[in-house]
Amino acid sequence: MTYLDKLKAIQDKNNSWLCIGLDPSLERLRVDFRKWDEPILPYNRAIIDATADLVCAYKPNLGFYLQWGAAGIIALERTIAYIPRDIPIVLDCKTGDIGHTQAAWGNGLFDEWQVDAVTVNPFVGSDAVLPMIGERPDNAVYILARTSNKSATQFQGDLPQESGLSAEVLRQSQTWPTAGHKGYVIGATYPEELAAARRLAPEANFLIPGIGAQGGDLAMSVKYGPDKVAGPLISASRSVIYASGGEDFAEAARAEALRLRDQINLLRQ
């Protein structure tokens, strides 16, 4: 099954465009979890149990696991294995190395871990993408086009005017020959940028981080997010998984996921 078909199926089943970022941050875990040697996996399992019928994808970020070295990576592997197989897993690692190294990343992430998609940094050009999904029809990459952070404008140019690095990435990368799907990371920070990205890449799936604290942009994410096959991944992390620091953390995560899903769905009508 292609990545977009898998995504579309779960978006229909769960009636959801919500993607939850699984970004473990030890200091925000419930106190009694912190006493365990390995708190990440049980925390993630509780979050997944509480939200698996409300999401269209989970997005673990590699950096939050690597911060505990091999112990964190073991927790990541087990988290990936625990996610129901009909829910796409996007590993957020922003990898972007040259040819033979990027092939090694592809072996690890797609073949060893069996994730569905990964985020990719395009600084080095097509070498970052072709070894990953050139010959993997069931997988996808989300190429960084416009990130949601403050310093994004330092190098990424003026996307609304379709000039500069972000616009060039969107234009050029669509021509790269890949069996797998090329989607894009587009921060929800400014609506004009979402509109421009959709103009430049009408067929691509979008991964849209940056909602949550900035809920005002949700309407534009819904307006410009969908492609011709599927809806976007509208992604929230901390606002969901740390909705409560108390014993009710899983119930609170479910409540916040439900609220976000329904808020998105209201805007879709």
Place this chain on the structure above:
Amino acid sequence: MTYLDKLKAIQDKNNSWLCIGLDPSLERLRVDFRKWDEPILPYNRAIIDATADLVCAYKPNLGFYLQWGAAGIIALERTIAYIPRDIPIVLDCKTGDIGHTQAAWGNGLFDEWQVDAVTVNPFVGSDAVLPMIGERPDNAVYILARTSNKSATQFQGDLPQESGLSAEVLRQSQTWPTAGHKGYVIGATYPEELAAARRLAPEANFLIPGIGAQGGDLAMSVKYGPDKVAGPLISASRSVIYASGGEDFAEAARAEALRLRDQINLLRQ
């Protein structure tokens, strides 16, 4: 001790600007190593034993370890622990995420693993760098400025003319306030680019990959590589660690490392 002082000390002690990339590739390991459950660590230990008096740094690349999941990361942790502490370790991971994620990478790589430097991808701007070395005076990042791969020119602009992305990265990033050192990755592919990078960043240490197969550029690497404190890291990986696929792999790696070091030193005279 600052990163540059540590680097300078080992460059003097070993009379070397050679950096060896520790990039395990299972299909190139000696046949009898492949039969082991965990071949990476013993292979790396043999390479390190054979070359530790000939190098100024080791550079393991994260992707080559992650391709075996947690097992590879355990081998990486043990490889890092095995490297003599007076030899700088540059973790080549090309990380470049936004603020709080990049802080997690910093925790993992500098605090947990105790590496000395990491490679960083500047696509997202200063957010990729400040959480890493903003407050770590003994550490360094090597920011991708001009990569050595063929598709580098797709987005990186015309560095010899000092225009485009690579030139902008070199210009802007030097102004970012950091306690640690900001070096740059400059591919040895074209001498004009090394010269331009040195003009734009006169004080920065350079990590120069791309020698080995392309030995002709070594002269320019030596000419434009050194900064005012230390020499560059001139990096070779496969040509050294897989110099032989037979039982003499460690001796062959030593012979190739010696040849490269002495070739560099001849050009320094």
